[in-house]
Amino acid sequence: MAIERTYPEIREAVSRLCSQFSGEYWRDLDKHSAYPTEFIGALTEAGYLSILIPQEYGGSGLPLGAACAVLEEIQRSGGNGGACHAQMYTMGTLLRHGSEQQKQQYLPAIADGSLRLQAFGVTEPTSGTDTSRIRTRAVRDGDDYIVNGQKVWISRTQHSDLMILLVRTTPREECVKHTDGMSVLLVDLRDAVGNGLTIKPIDTLMNHATTQLFFDNLRVPVANRIGEEGKGFRCILDGMNAERILIAAECIGDARWFTEKSAAYASDREVFGRAIGMNQGIQFPIARAHIQTEAAALMVQQASDLYDAGKPCGAEANMSKLLASEASWAAADQCIQTHGGFGFAVEYDIERKFRETRLYQVAPISTNLILSFVATQELGMPKSF
Numbered sequence: 226m227a228i229e230r231t232y233p234e235i236r237e238a239v240s241r242l243c244s245q246f247s248g249e250y251w252r253d254l255d256k257h258s259a260y261p262t263e264f265i266g267a268l269t270e271a272g273y274l275s276i277l278i279p280q281e282y283g284g285s286g287l288p289l290g291a292a293c294a295v296l297e298e299i300q301r302s303g304g305n306g307g308a309c310h311a312q313m314y315t316m317g318t319l320l321r322h323g324s325e326q327q328k329q330q331y332l333p334a335i336a337d338g339s340l341r342l343q344a345f346g347v348t349e350p351t352s353g354t355d356t357s358r359i360r361t362r363a364v365r366d367g368d369d370y371i372v373n374g375q376k377v378w379i380s381r382t383q384h385s386d387l388m389i390l391l392v393r394t395t396p397r398e399e400c401v402k403h404t405d406g407m408s409v410l411l412v413d414l415r416d417a418v419g420n421g422l423t424i425k426p427i428d429t430l431m432n433h434a435t436t437q438l439f440f441d442n443l444r445v446p447v448a449n450r451i452g453e454e455g456k457g458f459r460c461i462l463d464g465m466n467a468e469r470i471l472i473a474a475e476c477i478g479d480a481r482w483f484t485e486k487s488a489a490y491a492s493d494r495e496v497f498g499r500a501i502g503m504n505q506g507i508q509f510p511i512a513r514a515h516i517q518t519e520a521a522a523l524m525v526q527q528a529s530d531l532y533d534a535g536k537p538c539g540a541e542a543n544m545s546k547l548l549a550s551e552a553s554w555a556a557a558d559q560c561i562q563t564h565g566g567f568g569f570a571v572e573y574d575i576e577r578k579f580r581e582t583r584l585y586q587v588a589p590i591s592t593n594l595i596l597s598f599v600a601t602q603e604l605g606m607p608k609s610f
């Protein structure tokens with residue numbers, strides 16, 4: 226028995242929608258590194274991508290917990306929410322720090338699907354996880370900022386109209402705190418590409434539509450800055466915590482998909498005259514992965530409840546991402562093992578989901594960095610950096 230699931234109606238409706246997009250649909254996209262346009266269209270039309278947008282701007286105004294339920298069910302159905310999850314987690318930045326004018330300008334169009342906010346630009350090739358060392362620079366020129374620099378691993382930029390971009394507006398050396406001096410800009414990708422922004426796709430282990438960005442004197446209106454100049458790191462933290470919790474929910478969905486597959490196959494497949502699932506060598510790791518998943522799901526729930534209550538949730542967001550990504554990986558690994566050779570056959574979808582779920586121990590934040598955060602911030606041990 227899994228722990229009690231929140232938002233049962235949403236889960237059931239999402240699961241019904243996902244059933245129209247079979248394993249064959251996802252396999253074909255994977256084969257051609259294609260974007261799930263029809264799937265995203267169906268999700269948008271059904272209102273799931275505007276679930277966090279307040280009702281006065283045309284969304285459903287539901288809490289993060291509801292968005293977690295949507296993403297978990299997408300992954301649990303065998304699909305992948307990676308093509309759209311940014312629309313949910315970037316909302317934290319826009320909703321909590323955007324001006325009323327920005328919200329009026331963008332949110333209704335995002336809610337009705339005519340505008341896509343799917344890209345979140347933070348990572349750079351030289352800074353890695355040390356966000357305070359980003360070098361992409363925005364310099365004020367009248368009513369515009371002029372942006373120069375480079376980003377890497379910025380996903381969905383070719384399928385999004387808008388991007389939330391973190392830049393340096395004051396050099397790190399001139400700031401009292403290293404996390405000061407950064408600002409958040411809302412970039413209209415439709416105007417930017419070819420006018421100072423070049424996008425180059427990166428081929429990856431799985432189908433993820435991720436890219437490299439090159440900024441060469443890109444002009445972004447000052448009016449597009451979200452929040453105060455120099456305080457951008459604080460603004461994106463709300464997006465980052467939401468991102469970790471939502472991705473943890475995706476991992477729970479993956480883990481459940483793998484474990485359901487493992488248990489069904491182990492009960493059915495007969496070798497040496499009996500179901501392989503009768504052997505505890507097969508049975509126990511599947512049970513262990515299930516236990517890990519259910520424990521992680523409780524942490525995801527705790528993190529999203531805190532986020533929704535507007536309370537500090539950095540530790541819980543990080544811990545839920547670590548636990549859930551390890552649970553999904555344990556479930557994935559055992560699923561391959563349980564299926565023997567068939568685990569490697571493309572038509573079973575297991576190898577695809579196995580590749581997809583591996584990402585979450587690295588992105589959006591790697592396991593080591595979470596351990597370091599918990600060790601130093603929660604347990605008060607000395608910092609190594």
Ligand SMILES: Cc1cc2nc3c(=O)[nH]c(=O)nc-3n(C[C@H](O)[C@H](O)[C@H](O)COP(=O)(O)OP(=O)(O)OC[C@H]3O[C@@H](n4cnc5c(N)ncnc54)[C@H](O)[C@@H]3O)c2cc1C
Binds near residue numbers: 344348355588590
């Ligand atoms: C498919 C994909 C999609 C992505 N999408 C986005 C996106 O849309 N937007 C965005 O901004 N970013 C995105 N990212 C970037 C992602 O967030 C980073 O890759 C991730 O945070 C790790 O950073 P890095 O790759 O620079 O690794 P690094 O920071 O170079 O670290 C490399 C390894 O060293 C470890 N490490 C580093 N420092 C320490 C230390 N002090 N102690 C112990 N271990 C350490 C890390 O844990 C990691 O395992 C994406 C990445 C991928 C692969």
